[in-house]
Amino acid sequence: MHIPTFRYDRAIEQLCGDPPTWPEPTNGISEVRLAIRYLSNNPLLKRMSPIKTLYVDIVDYPGEWLLDLPLLELSYEEWSEQIARLCEMEPRATLSQEWRTFLETVDLTSEAEDSTLRQISQLYTDFLYRCKEPQYNLSLLQPGRFTMPGEDLKGAPLLEFCPLLKIPEDYNDNSLYAEMKRRYESYKEHVVKKFYQAHFSSFDRQIIFADVLRAFNTGYASFVDMRDAINMVLKSFHYGKSGLINKFFGLKIDKMLFAATKADHVTPDQLSHLESFLQNMLATSHNNATFEGVSSETLALAAVKCTQAAHTTFQGKKMSCIKGMPIEGDKPIALFPGEVPIEVPMPEEWVEGRFHFMAFKPPRLANVHGSGLPHIRLDHALEFLLGDKF
Ligand SMILES: Nc1nc2c(ncn2[C@@H]2O[C@H](COP(=O)(O)OP(=O)(O)O)[C@@H](O)[C@H]2O)c(=O)[nH]1
Ligand SMILES: [Mg+2]
Structure with missing residues (x-):
């Protein structure tokens, strides 16, 4: 009851319009249940009740969200290292320039400020959006919700962190670094695991x-x-x-x-x-x-x-x-x-x-x-x- 219905009816309406247009691409989760009535071929079942019903639940979600699954196995530091390596190669090297330059000016051991967190994650998100532009069309964009947040997470602080290029050695609990690490962990716990638990289990x-x-x-x-x-x-x-x-x-x-x-x-x-x-x-x-x-x-x-x-x-x-x-x-x-x-x-x-x-x-x-x-x-x-x- 709490999951939006996949709007097949609306999609068909658009496809049948004059002129016909493509339906909106998927930007969140939705579900639809089909009841398929069919005639059974099984001689035994046929005699008892020839018409059977198969219920099929179809779940539609953005492919981007699948890319969050690998995060579950990675610590914040391991993930950061993977992204840093990707950003050494073109076209990511150029596209990530602004985010990387800013990140280098930030003292990760200083006290975490909301405004810095917002700015740094915004620059990282902008970089991901640029990777998606048709002339680059890159797919490996993590975290998946940064470019495809879904209705419930748009603008949530949970999405305000980013990977790092260098890990500080010495830091305290209220530092920027510690805060980003916490957000990464809670992203995994409250977004990624929640999604897979709620949907993939069935x-x-x-x-x-x-x-x-x-x-x-x-x-x-x-x-x-x-x-x-x-x-x-x-x-x-x-x-x-x-x-x-x-x-x-x-x-x-x-x-x-x-x-x-x-x-x-x-x-x-x-x-x-x-x-x-x-x-x-x-x-x-x-x-x-x-x-x-x-x-x-x-x-x-x-x-x-x-x-x-x-x-x-x-x-x-x-x-x-x-x-x-x-x-x-x-x-x-x-x-x-x-x-x-x-x-x-x-x-x-x-x-x-x-x-x-x-x-x-x-x-x-x-x-x-x-x-x-x-x-x-x-x-x-x-x-x-x-x-x-x-
Ligand atoms: N020619 C053609 N184009 C398609 C087909 N399926 C999708 N597209 C194109 O791809 C776009 C995105 O498809 P969609 O299924 O909405 O992608 P989503 O982002 O994964 O939900 C559509 O708007 C169409 O332009 C197809 O079967 N044939
Ligand atoms: Mg779709």
Whole structure:
């Protein structure tokens, strides 16, 4: 009762508008319960009560929050060290300049002042927001709530701390350093653990979305960051019996789906490439014991298919392409957005303009209540996630 409802109705309304528009992206947690009525095939059950109901609770939350999970295993000092190391590399080195310069002028052993805490955390948060800008599109942004606080935490003092570049050796209890350390610990206790305890303890299936194509468009650094972020999260999920998430929250996930989104941005012949690419990107997580007892699958899918496959002739050769309405503009276009590599290209192969997976407007939907949304492979996803429950 205390969790906002996922506004499917509102999303459908927007998608069916004239012109159709994309619903608001997720910025907090919401849930929806589906009651799926179906005819049982089981000969015994069929005779008793042929119509069965499967209840499915779907929980939607920002992917950013997953990045808080690894913090549970890190002390404030260990986390600081990780961030400091990341900030030595571009583009973070430049983007974090202002925050780092300010941090260097601050005496961490001096008495904690609210105004300093606010300023220092604001500069750090600004840095995280810059990392998110489309031209950088970085994923490994911690703490997750700094850029995605959710309704209840906007402006809360719990979010006023930041990692450090150097740890002071001598300090007392009311120092800036001690205060930030306390806030980091209470962030873990009151935000991170609370979230996982409240929600993750009841999940038994999970789907993780990765916008691989967007990373392709942005470049190598963006891709590496996304890969590292997902692998970091998966490492701390460690879904097997001995994993962290199990230790803390008694999780019982038995199926995990990794999905590359926006599969309608590529030509149909590239779908299998997109899937192989995602699989290769997650190879480390797939191969080790992370998934003891958890079956996982990789899929390329589109929740709303915005393009049509077509063919065109270029220099006398038949080529496949996609047709759709670009997000900016009102004339449909046909294009070949590029080939999806199966293996990760070398850094020097990510040349500017190699990938151009364009964003599209949602299609005009005449009969969404009758035939549903046009999609790519959502049926595969459902079969994998729910098939065995029927
Ligand atoms: N072409 C296409 N674009 C999509 C699809 N799903 C999402 N998008 C685009 O990605 C944006 C963000 O998607 P959304 O699901 O709201 O992301 P969230 O931030 O994870 O909640 C949307 O506004 C669309 O522009 C899809 O299936 N096909
Ligand atoms: Mg969403």
